[in-house]
Amino acid sequence: MxxxxxxxxxxxxxxxxxxxxxxxxxxxxxxxxxxxxxxxxxxxxxxxxxxxxxxxxxxxxxxxxxxxxxxxxxxxxxxxxxxxxxxxxxxxxxxxxxxxxxxxxxxxxxxxxxxxxxxxxxxxxxxxxxxxxxxxxxxxxxxxxxxxxxxxxxxxxxxxxxxxxxxxxxxxxIFTQKFDFYATIFEYLIKDYNSNSGGKYAEYFTPHAVARIMAEILVPQDQRGTVRNVSCYDPSAGSGTLLMNVAHAIGENRCSIYTQDISQKSSNLLRLNLILNNLVHSIPNVIQGNTVLHPYHVESTKDGKELKRFDYIVSNPPFKLDFSDFRDELDSKENKERFFAGIPKIKPKDKDKMEIYQLFLQHIIASLKPSGKAAVVVPTGFITAQSGIDKKIREHLVKNKMLAGVVSMPSNIFATTGTNVSILFIDASNDGDVVLVDASNLGEKVKDGKNQKTVLTPAEEQKIIDVFNAKEAVDDFSVAISYDDIEAKNYSLSAASTLMSKSNMSISPQNSFPERCRPLPAT
CATH class of the missing domain: 1.20.1260 (Ferritin)
Structure with missing residues (x-):
């Protein structure tokens, strides 16, 4: 009351x-x-x-x-x-x-x-x-x-x-209230000021469903209270929705937040979010600047400087953006290891469609501890592209056994963009099966101002979380697949195509398609 x-x-x-x-x-x-x-x-x-x-x-x-x-x-x-x-x-x-x-x-x-x-x-x-x-x-x-x-x-x-x-x-x-209260207040406070109408470096408010799914998979319920003294990073933090959910799952006093974002407005909103959520100790780690060009969070080593490594990384990076004004500066010896799959080329006729998310994704992989975990929003096209930087990144994740899985989300989960998105889960220590979830048919279409968006029910969110964390194979919804099978599928991470192949195999036993999709034994 x-x-x-x-x-x-x-x-x-x-x-x-x-x-x-x-x-x-x-x-x-x-x-x-x-x-x-x-x-x-x-x-x-x-x-x-x-x-x-x-x-x-x-x-x-x-x-x-x-x-x-x-x-x-x-x-x-x-x-x-x-x-x-x-x-x-x-x-x-x-x-x-x-x-x-x-x-x-x-x-x-x-x-x-x-x-x-x-x-x-x-x-x-x-x-x-x-x-x-x-x-x-x-x-x-x-x-x-x-x-x-x-x-x-x-x-x-x-x-x-x-x-x-x-x-x-x-x-x-109300100072005894917890995260959910302040999350609601913060969203109401900034609802008119965090949209995609701000031009080149516009901020996007990540839907809470996406943020909750990320947090619940990165920090499952059975690990709550055991995780402590960890670092959480977002290289394109915006106003901090993703980080607040992860920090809440871990415990605000058990983690330190690190961020960078090119927008001064976003950095100010993030500071306010940290203050509201008892994370003031992390404000000195909030940096306003260009992560891709000038990553701030680095550490000194005997060989010079290298990227700081983090326990948890979350990000909803911009997908397409004109970075032609500093693209050539990225193509240097110092960045060769960070951008291991390459740097997107300039598109002279359509610069605003340059795939900047590929740079953020490579930066995230390079910033992860050997035992670290990450969750990144990517355009769904990333998980099936058959050439170029996208495929090279997927190959890297598979060959280095650092992939947890993918959740393909419903269309219009973001009211501000029609791009279909998936959540890529990276686990640098996962040498077991990879979970692919096709959640594209879930949710209900609702109007959000002039736009239409898809809203997941709490039960649907929980289904995604439970199936992923259990590495469970569910008909027409999810599969658990080995790294070898992903390689045989030309590194595709599409749950939908894998489920379809599995269905074809059950109809035609003589089918020699090499994947082995199977549920794990119940635990």
Whole structure:
């Protein structure tokens, strides 16, 4: 009941902030998402500080106005209190509190006071909360919000409207909630700002069904609680949906997140997602930059620098993108091992169809620990291409016995693209059978704005997860197949064609097709 109440209050707050932006001419403006997400973050950090302070000090907890009790503390006592707080709690001063700004809202130049407060919070917390670029610059928590109002005379009123909304209720009672609550809130918060309408480096919001399937297969239920001190990486992280699901499966305090993404907007949204999900300790590992050209996460060795290796990697990379402006820089001695299958050629007449996912996929394989696991969204054409880089990558995975399987998803699982997708599961230590699942006939078609998408039911999601994890062969749905049989099939990873071949074999016993598709013994 408390969760539903606060979920509604939180959504109402977000809607109110969007309404304020619209009233001041910023509705659908390019800067609206900065105002909404940063204001929401300020509110969240303020209330989290109050929650932690009250847990640590009975006098603050019992005070009619906790802010006044904190303001009355000596500087040394306040420093000691903040030292006892967890690393995911921002360091705030009494003049940073929402209640203080609310009391000062009629002061001259209120917009300047509001902006100065946010900037001071950003500076005070720069070491923990700043996102880095691949060049080493730090992207701080907050901008000067009032600068986005073109008319100087309206800035004070705009900031007053915001502070009056922020003071209306407190998040304090929901800080005991878990991932699912914050995942819902985060999705609602960014739903208008994370779409494929942003041009060349647009962000795509990965459907939760895809994220959950990835997490449940990478970290099965029977391994929950046993996995600890592991690294999780996404080289094209977006706003972090995939990583949040994997971190939740492992346990937020049992893993460290590493990311890189070329989009500054995505990196800022990812930072917010980490804060909401008790993963503040990983913010220093969030890098804004070009992973393909300048991979940031590297380690020093006696022979120089090499890619950092990770325990878990998840990714929904861009499929097709014009990278002709830096393609030649990739074709170097240093990148020969990383891009072992080759670098896609420039397509002079259709540069936007250059297969950049092939670069990300090779980078992921090169970034995996010898015992590591990965799950990557790929265009379904990748699993059957009979020549070129796609086939070379599949050959590499088979010959090095580092393939767990493939799940071919229904069409339109992403509302924003008509491309059919599959999830490629890599397991660098799998020397057993490979699971191929054809889930293309599952799901229900629904309208999502102007687009149509396919939605899986919870039971369908669970069927995919259970069959894959059990390496189970199910008629017209899945097969378990050996590496030798995949090689004999010309390295095709298509469940549908394998199932059809199996069906033909049962009709014609004399058929000499070499694959051996069979269920494993029950465990």
């Amino acid at each position: 408390v969760e539903q109440e606060f979920q509604q209050k939180t959504k109402t707050l977000i809607d109110s902030l969007k309404s304020i932006c619209a009233n001041y001419g910023l509705g659908n403006d390019g800067n609206e998402f900065k105002i909404i997400t940063q204001t929401f973050l300020y509110k969240f950090l303020n209330d989290k500080f109050a929650f932690e302070a009250k847990k640590l000090d009975d006098n603050i907890a019992k005070a009619d106005k906790w802010e006044e009790a904190l303001a009355a503390m000596s500087e040394d006592d306040l420093d000691m209190l903040q030292l006892q707080m967890g690393g995911d709690t921002a360091r705030l001063k009494p003049q940073h509190f929402i209640s203080y700004l609310f009391s000062q809202q009629n002061a001259p130049d209120f917009a300047k006071l509001f902006d100065d407060t946010l900037i001071d919070i950003a500076i005070t917390n720069n070491d923990v909360f700043a996102v880095k670029t691949d060049g080493g610059a730090k992207v701080v928590l907050f901008d000067r919000i009032s600068q986005y109002i073109a008319d100087d005379s309206k800035r004070d009123a705009f900031c007053r409207a915001i502070i009056n909304k922020l003071v209306e209720f407190s998040f304090e009672r």
